[in-house]
Amino acid sequence: MARKITDKQLYKLKNDELKAMFTQVTPYEFYRDVFPAGSLGVHGDLSVRKPNLIYTMTVRKDAADEKAKVYARNTIVFDDLEGLQGAAGAEFAVTSPVSYRGRNRTAANAYHLWGFCIDLDGVGMDQMHDLLYQIQNDVLPTPTYLINSGHGFHVYYLLEEPIPLYKHLHRPLNNLKHGLTRIVWNAYTSNIEPEKRQFQGIFQGFRMPGSQSKLGKRYPVVAFRVGEKTMIETLNRYVDDQYRMTDAEEYRMPLEEAKAKYPEWYQKRVVEGDRSRKKWNIAGKVHGDNPYALYDWWIAQMRKGAFDGNRYNCIATLITYAIKCDIDKEKVLTDALELVPWLNSLTEHEKNEFTEQDVYDAFTYFDDAYANYSIKAIEARTKIPIERNKRNGRRQEQHMAVMRAVQSVVNPEWREGNGRPKGSGEKKVIVHEWQDAHPDGTKAECNRDTKLDPKTIRKWWK
Secondary structure, three states, X not given: OOOOOOHHXXXXXXXHHHHHHOEEEOHHHHHHHHOOOOOOOEOOEOOOOOOEEEEEEEEEOOOOOOOOOEEEEEEEEOOOOHHHHHHOOOOOEEEOOEEEOOOOOOHHHEEEEEEEXXXXXXXXXXXXXXXXXXXXXXXXXXXXXXXXXXXXXXXXXXXXXXXXXOHHHHHHHHHHHHHHHHHHOOOOOOOOOHHHOOOOOOOOOEEOOOOEEOOXXXXXXXXXXXXXXXXXXXXXXXXXXXXXXOHHHHOOOOHHHHHHHOHHXXXXXXXXXXXXXXXXXXXXXXXXXXXXXXXXXXXXXXXXXXXXXXXXXXXXXHHHHHHHOOOOHHHXXXXXXXXXXXXXXXXXXXXXXXXXXXXXXXXXXXXXXXXXOOHHHHHHHHOOOOOOOOOOOOOHHHHHHHHHHHHHXXXXXXXXXXXXXXXXXXXXXXXXXXXXXXXXXXXXXXXXXXXXXXXXXXXXXX
């Protein structure tokens, strides 16, 4: 009877086979290719106003004590890339193919996207051979790099030209990455079924070449150069229509046009300089005076729906709920770390433990930019269905008719417009009723359900 290959033996077999086919590169060579010379800031020279590479690593207060408290630390890397030395051999060091302003890897600080990285887990030798076959036969776009991360691969598609990370481009870029993940992680390239694939955003950090894999100190993350850099137009050809990034989405509306189309926004943001964000925070509306109710509710949903494959996204979502409910960072960090033993107990695939490092990396999501994270996005990423407000089996039109009938009994005068144009009060009620039934809903969804004019919806939106 054949002896089962261990994960560490499998790691070495992958490296040996990839070395025979492709060029293994050093961490410096890899990151120099991701961030070409001259693209990052210069240490000590404030006149060079350019973004930087930032990586996050975990540090123990007592390096000699494996049980010592672990905390996360960001390191800024300038154009000379000397700062990468700190990640060499690190137990846990992650970054993304994104350059940032400031000192933190947050969506608000993101400046340029230099590529997409797809996390492909559950890759044995058969799955690696299938992945290479699909690449060689143009079933999949040829990646720039394959990174042996231990149990799987990080599949990098570097871009010929970086994309400025304007906020209106975050969603279409994430959507394109979602489509790429769907085709790269398929029934042949992973021994984990596609229904459990992990979808991650463009800001997701990944273990850095030269740092440790989950297998330990003797098994570093290794990078292999496979193909050339690519373009959005090329990647678009491989994904389904719904995931393609169109030219229109790359268009940035001039301020003068925005002033004409969105005068209230222009007055608030440009004239008054108000940069505050309206948070998607329904805790007070739905749960009364308990600011923790929505947050605690999500922990309960995790308890029912977490599995090996969605745990990181569950914690990332817990962090977004903390932001929605104005819960401080220390509390959510403490709560998340307390969940680690239970989440780790859900491990199905050997050596795929859920650790404290996963929690620290998820804290990329502790940023107001994720305050409006939608229920649909949460469901897509965590695979946990979220029940909407019930209408007792009634269709939207029937539900609204019943609500209006009840209102007529409670307050027969409710339709009186008090001088308003005929029907305007009714439309206001329709919009408000729809919002009450869909506290997380958007104006676009309201328009789709009610067929009201978008201007009317904006007028009565509360």
